[in-house]
Structures are given as C-alpha cells and as structure tokens.
Amino acid sequence: MRTFAYARADSVERAVDAQHAQQAGAFVAGGTLLLDLVKLDVMRPQQVTDISALPMKEVAFVDDDRLRIGALVTNTDLAHHPDVRQHYPLLSQAILNGASTQIRNMASTGGNLMQRTRCPYFRDVAAACNKREPGSGCDAMQGINRMHAVLGGSEHCIAVHPSDMCVALAAIGATVTLQGPDGTRDVDFGNFHRLPGETPHQEQDITDDELIVALTLAPPLAPQGAAYVKLRDRASYEFALAAAGAMISLDGDMIGEARLALGGVATKPWRCAEAEEILRGQPAETATFERAAEAALADAQPLEHNAFKVPLARQAIVRALRDATRDAKEGHA
Numbered sequence: 001m002r003t004f005a006y007a008r009a010d011s012v013e014r015a016v017d018a019q020h021a022q023q024a025g026a027f028v029a030g031g032t033l034l035l036d037l038v039k040l041d042v043m044r045p046q047q048v049t050d051i052s053a054l055p056m057k058e059v060a061f062v063d064d065d066r067l068r069i070g071a072l073v074t075n076t077d078l079a080h081h082p083d084v085r086q087h088y089p090l091l092s093q094a095i096l097n098g099a100s101t102q103i104r105n106m107a108s109t110g111g112n113l114m115q116r117t118r119c120p121y122f123r124d125v126a127a128a129c130n131k132r133e134p135g136s137g138c139d140a141m142q143g144i145n146r147m148h149a150v151l152g153g154s155e156h157c158i159a160v161h162p163s164d165m166c167v168a169l170a171a172i173g174a175t176v177t178l179q180g181p182d183g184t185r186d187v188d189f190g191n192f193h194r195l196p197g198e199t200p201h202q203e204q205d206i207t208d209d210e211l212i213v214a215l216t217l218a219p220p221l222a223p224q225g226a227a228y229v230k231l232r233d234r235a236s237y238e239f240a241l242a243a244a245g246a247m248i249s250l251d252g253d254m255i256g257e258a259r260l261a262l263g264g265v266a267t268k269p270w271r272c273a274e275a276e277e278i279l280r281g282q283p284a285e286t287a288t289f290e291r292a293a294e295a296a297l298a299d300a301q302p303l304e305h306n307a308f309k310v311p312l313a314r315q316a317i318v319r320a321l322r323d324a325t326r327d328a329k330e331g332h333a
C-alpha cells in the first residue's frame with residue numbers, strides 16, 4: 001500500500017481549500033470504499049482530507065416537504081430516520097438491502113453517491129480498464145461479464161453502478177448540493193451519475209475539489225406504497241444481480257403515480273421513465289406490470305454471460321410493483 005498524507009478538516013471551506021491545493025487528493029468520510037481501493041492500488045491519493053467531523057449530519061425537512069440529508073449522515077441513521085421510514089420508505093428499504101450492518105454504520109450518504117463499481121477488472125490493476133486507466137481498454141468485454149451491465153453500456157465500459165441507495169434516489173428524485181472553491185451549486189440527481197460513453201473515468205458531475213454537502217429529496221409521493229426487490233447470488237451482504245425500486249400511488253384499483261428505477265443491470269442508477277408512463281392511469285395488476293417491465297428492458301444489450309439479467313430484471317420489476325401495490329392498499333403512508 002502506498003503512503004499518503006492525512007489531515008482532518010474542521011470546516012467545509014477548509015476541506016475544499018485543502019482539496020483544491022492538491023494534485024492527487026481525496027476526501028474520506030466513512031472510509032469503507034476509499035481504503036479498500038487504496039489497498040488494491042486502484043486509488044492513489046497523496047493527500048487524504050478527513051471530512052468526518054464536519055457539520056453535515058442533519059436530516060430535516062426544508063420548504064415544508066423536501067427532506068434535506070447532510071452528506072455525512074450514515075447509511076444506518078438514514079435508513080432508520082423516522083421521516084425517511086414514514087415518507088420515503090423506498091429509501092429505507094434500499095439502504096437496508098445494502099452491505100452489512102457494520103458497513104452501513106460507517107458508510108456516509110456522500111460516500112454512497114461516490115462509490116465506485118465492483119467490476120473485478122476495475123479492481124484488478126493487472127487488467128485493462130478504461131475507467132481506472134483511460135485508453136487502456138476493457139477486459140470485461142471479452143472476459144467474464146456475468147455481473148456486467150445490460151443497460152447504458154458503451155464499447156468502452158460495461159461496469160455496473162453498485163449502489164442500492166442510489167436506485168431509490170433515482171426513483172424518488174433529488175438534488176445534490178456541491179461546495180467548491182467558488183461556492184455552491186446544485187445538480188439534479190438524474191444527471192449526477194454519467195453514462196460511460198467514451199469517458200468512463202468521468203463517473204459523476206463533480207470536480208476533484210468539490211464536496212458533496214447535502215442531498216435534498218423531491219417531495220414524497222402520497223399516499224404511496226413502496227418496495228425494493230434485490231435479487232443476488234446470496235441472501236445478504238452481496239451486490240445485486242438485478243434490483244428494482246418501485247413507488248406507487250393508487251386511485252381505487254388504478255395506478256395514479258408510479259416511479260421505477262433499476263440497479264445491478266445498468267452503468268448508472270437507472271430511472272425507467274417509459275415504464276412509468278405505461279403504468280400511469282392503468283389497472284394495478286400483473287398484466288400492466290409485465291408491460292412496464294418489458295418496456296424497461298426494451299433497450300437491453302446482453303453480453304456473452306449476462307443475458308439471464310434481462311428476465312431477472314423483469315421479474316424484479318413485476319415483484320416490486322406488485323409489492324408496492326399491496327403496500328399502497330394496506331395504506332402505508
């Protein structure tokens with residue numbers, strides 16, 4: 001493992017300034033991802049700025065109906081926060097489906113947004129990876145690509161975005177607030193993660209010297225039912241092969257509003273806008289859910305080893321919509 005300098009920031013401004021002054025710096029929050037990748041030699045910061053003591057741990061409603069979440073709120077605290085459980089149950093469910101209790105206790109909201117792919121070729125410095133080493137190629141294309149993306153890939157990268165929390169955020173809608181040397185700016189969550197295209201190393205709309213300070217959720221869907229379905233090789237402590245997050249409001253037996261996003265199958269948290277269109281105003285029944293699932297995967301491009309993900313994702317969608325409908329009928333919110 002390479003050595004790096006370490007400093008603890010005592011204000012947001014000083015954290016940003018410290019990062020701005022560095023050529024190869026990195027923030028560290030919970031450290032659950034950064035330290036892994038430093039040990040693997042995938043990330044090579046020379047200076048690490050510890051942001052864990054900064055005042056970014058608040059969860060509170062702003063403008064009456066939008067929940068603002070500080071970037072340092074831990075995954076555990078967020079999942080169990082009463083306002084999240086009551087008004088954004090999909091977010092709570094998605095987080096609790098990720099990682100393990102110990103990791104969630106350390107992992108931060110900002111760090112989850114910034115987490116890197118689990119593609120084994122990205123994590124192996126002996127392999128070619130355009131995300132890790134731009135222009136070096138992609139060994140996953142002809143390699144073992146069972147875990148890789150069927151949506152949003154390019155000829156340069158097919159790595160899956162691994163987050164569960166971000167699937168819920170894609171469905172809910174949110175704004176990411178960044179602070180840089182010149183002040184703050186807001187980025188729509190849907191545009192925060194980038195498609196790989198020709199530049200898979202540019203993963204998010206954030207510069208090296210910008211800090212995520214908070215996330216503000218869109219107003220909750222009400223009344224709503226929600227369900228997060230995660231299908232994986234083992235029942236816990238595993239990343240998704242396919243995951244679906246669904247929120248539904250009902251008008252009698254008809255769907256009022258619907259939100260749907262996928263994980264485990266795409267290169268970024270994947271909002272299924274066309275499927276949502278199909279769902280709105282239709283009977284809340286299996287035939288409707290299957291049509292939506294078909295539309296959500298219509299552009300899928302399976303690889304040699306991962307064609308199974310297409311029917312798997314469809315099944316995850318149908319199950320999530322069915323469970324969300326049941327939840328709505330039981331009058332969750």
Ligand SMILES: Cc1cc2nc3c(=O)[nH]c(=O)nc-3n(C[C@H](O)[C@H](O)[C@H](O)COP(=O)(O)OP(=O)(O)OC[C@H]3O[C@@H](n4cnc5c(N)ncnc54)[C@H](O)[C@@H]3O)c2cc1C
Nearest residue numbers: 029030031032033034098099108110111112114163164212
């Ligand atoms: C074994 C294991 C299993 C896991 N399983 C899952 C899973 O099933 N589902 C899932 O969703 N996740 C999973 N995770 C990922 C976990 O959720 C992330 O590691 C965690 O959210 C990262 O948060 P952190 O605070 O520890 O980030 P850190 O490791 O501190 O930082 C991660 C990256 O984010 C940057 N960063 C951190 N905070 C900020 C900020 N405020 N502004 C700008 N940049 C920032 C850092 O510079 C670094 O590049 C797993 C992780 C591990 C190690």
